[in-house]
Amino acid sequence: MPNPTDEPPADPPPDADAAVVEGDSPPSERVPLERDRIVDAALDLVEQLGPGNLTMRRLGHALGVEAMSLYRYVPGKEELLDSVVDRLIETMYADDDVLSTPRDGWQDFLQRMAHGVRRVAIAHPKSFPLVASRPPEAPWLRPPLRSLDWVESFVGGLRSEGFSREGTASAYRAFTSFLLGSLLLEVAARGADVGPLDVVEDTTAESSLADYPGVDDLRHLLAQDRAADEFELALEDLLDRIARIKVDTQDAEES
Amino acid sequence: MPNPTDEPPADPPPDADAAVVEGDSPPSERVPLERDRIVDAALDLVEQLGPGNLTMRRLGHALGVEAMSLYRYVPGKEELLDSVVDRLIETMYADDDVLSTPRDGWQDFLQRMAHGVRRVAIAHPKSFPLVASRPPEAPWLRPPLRSLDWVESFVGGLRSEGFSREGTASAYRAFTSFLLGSLLLEVAARGADVGPLDVVEDTTAESSLADYPGVDDLRHLLAQDRAADEFELALEDLLDRIARIKVDTQDAEES
């Protein structure tokens, strides 16, 4: 068994060219060919098998095509993965509840943005870590807000609400590291217990915890999933912190 | 070029068996054989080439040995990587400035712990992300504090300082996600600019930023490395937050 990186590969036979939905019709296009389809399929595969089990051959197979055909549309696997995270980011940006510019104050603006990112992370637990692990293209594109559009929204939004340059930059850094830490951990916890079958399997029993009375005592508390509540609380505290940053960095600036 | 995942592989010739330091001598051992040596070498290699370029053959080569010989001491690559992150965690735990139990209050205790973790992260920028990306063995082993010893220290320390069970659990979750987010981002930024040569290469010039005036305006600020200061500030705010958690969850508990 050469490569059991994440989960059993489990290769089902191909289907492909299944439902070619019709409906749209700009002048002269046939059936929806590819490239976006490739990225979508890659995202799906990553979500099913984990990033380590995405394979060009497997991906081709899922699209009813040989692996090499993909290279007509994608320069290589790395770039494909980059496109996958781009797709994820776009998904976030298309969220209706996320504003591209503040409407009811910056706190509401940032709340919506944070929740939008969280929604995407939770909807794509296996892919989300990719957003963190690909090398950033520029120092100001910090995961998980890895796109100029997001950063522009963030920066423009806060500036328009009276944040100084320094305040905006600090807030941006605080916001991104908060999101990254919380969501990576939440998603990792979520991803762990969706294993193949496992049932409930209390994980208790077993060995160790005898030597670790403190941990043993808190075992149940620590295993509980309070992610949603704590995200909310931590986010509120973060906004307070950012409010403090705002006033602390308020200095003489032109508009 | 099959696998340019991270950086150019660049395979130098082997040396191995170079300096076999003598000095210790328990009853009957020859030259320091292996297993720990393997893990150390793996850690070094990851640090030099990035995790994606660690290869059993390359690792063997670095130790002056064929790849297959490693399997005498290590069951497989996954387990090797697990051992590497364990080694990292032990390194943190051996830090003299980190206390295993509070001496001057829990704030000092957590400060020292946070700085200890940060020191290790910064000393091993390429390896640190491994600590985050390996699947956790239990829900209460949250990166980057992935060892029962750490968690026991944390939990025991806070409990002994009067934290309730719930308060301890909340503080633990807040602490870990703070560390993970901050340090991953700091380390990613650091890892980015140690590329092969690149010189300074202002990254400015170039394309894009014309359409993103807000980002362009803040470009220099956002590229600045304020990681150290902001870690300190954020950590202090986190401790305040934890103090609030402490009093908020103070309820009737036996000692």
Add this chain to the structure above:
DNA sequence: AGCGCGAGGTTTACGACGTAAGCCTTCCGT
């Protein structure tokens, strides 16, 4: 009608990977 030609797919092939299986050597206890 013939014909080239390019878009989009396939085949084949290479080198690197993780690792199973078996072989060879060296050295120890008896």
Add this chain to the structure above:
DNA sequence: ACGGAAGGCTTACGTCGTAAACCTCGCGCT
């Protein structure tokens, strides 16, 4: 002296990413 195991080496298999060459249509020309 010798058996055996400890520790390394060689060979081999299946899989990966991808370069290169090759088919095979259907279209627009003349």
